[in-house]
Amino acid sequence: MDDDFSFLQPLDLITKDPYELQRIIKAKKENLQKDRLEENGKHNEDTQVNELEHTQEREEKKGREKEQEPGKETIEKDREHEKGKEKEKAHQDHIINGEKCEDKFVMEYEENGTLGPEPMDISTNTMSLPCDISSHDVTILEGHTSEVFTCAWSPSGLLLASGSGDSSARIWTIADGPGSSSSQNGPLNVVVLKHFRGRTNEKSKDVTTLDWNGDGTLLATGSYDGQARIWSGDGELRNTLNKHKGPIFSLKWNKKGDYLLSGSVDKTAIVWDIKTGEWKQAFEFHSGPTLDVDWRNNVSFATCSTDGLINVCKVGENRPIKTFLGHQGEVNAIKWDPTGSLLASCSDDYTAKIWSLKQDKYLHDLKEHIKEIYTIRWSPTGPGTNNPNQQLLLASASFDSTIKLWDVELGRLICSLNGHRDPVYSVAFSPNGEYLASGSMDKCMHIWSVKEGKIVKTYSGNGGIFEVCWNKEGDKVAACFANNVVCVLDFRM
16 A cells, blocks of 8 residues: 555645546556566666667656646546536436526536536636635634644634644634734734644644534534543633544534534544533444534434444434435435434435435435535525525535535425536535535635525635635635635625
8 A cells, every 4th residue: 555655646635536546556557567677678788778768768658647647637627528518418307496597507508518617717607806805805814834624603703713733723813894814913812722732743633623512602622633622712621521542523512512422433423411521422333434423403413424324313322213324435424404304414425315314215315416525514594594484405515526506305406506626625504595605625715696506706715625614694704724724704795
């Protein structure tokens, strides 16, 4: 394996899928073998001739490598072309709801001859320049010394938490009103939550996930060292929760705030009693790492895993109350809808599914993506929400660089949001459900009008984006980047 990995650049591992990586390795190994054979064969020849030919060979080899391992843009172009063909077919089979969405697809189809914009035409088609967010509306938060994986606004107001590969989380106090970078108007009010004792930034302490409790008084962080930590809003460490034997990938408070739920690579999920600071119950029902957890109500929750299963569990019960089977690959994320009656899941099998506790089989199988689906989000709309008169939607974000919006009642595609050039790692609906923010490895954050299915604002940073999130007023969006910064964008339409 070490040999194989030595043929790859670190960035390849993040930006390319396993098939591409295998292709690169194969191509490079073949070239290496050819080289060795050629070298052995020519060893006895005259040295000068040998050197001359060798130079030519190297040039040829470079050419061959270039042919066999096309540049990212070529791969993207091919991929985009394939995607275009597949989408064209998919959309012919589909009647897309919403006039605006239909018009947009027709327009793009006519301009490009394929459905959805070509990668390099995106800037002219979907993103007219007025979309760009002006630098006056951007606050850049600097201080982390490694990539920032996760961010979350406090429900109580102007605090933004971020978690990084530098073994720290930070709580930033964000001034109300238009932004500015941290250098412009003096130092920002920030508290650093160190996850290590010494001076070293141990890589094993990466902060992988974080979550505020319902009233914004406590922040929970999950780390690569397998520990969950609870901090006060002013950065004081209240408790260290120590039982997991592997990195924590997901961490959620229940609504009441008396339990914290953590999911780990050690295959378990643990419910922690916050009053006592002790674990209440460990749930060991998966045969692979637990990738995501989500509360249904104050006592029951769902977990998903690389084993392809989804378990619904309840505090006090020592077996799952339901196990959902149906995905053919790792299940990356799960989310209950606002009322806790439907569960959405997404997987490496390119599908998202919607489940109900009333039946074993999925209600809907959402099959339009052509690559792995990394995450999903429900809109804050429909019955039981603050926006009861709007339709409930599900958004899915994929490595195929698209976001898709689904009608959950009918289980069909409403609209495909095509504007990114690389995998989309995060999506978030605005509190009123009218806008969707998305962040991608292409370094862009887009804000989409949900109704029109098009980009209304865009911000381009200097690193891939791992997560985007809205504050509760819906006038600020935070995004965390691979180049160690967090950006806060003031959003006004």
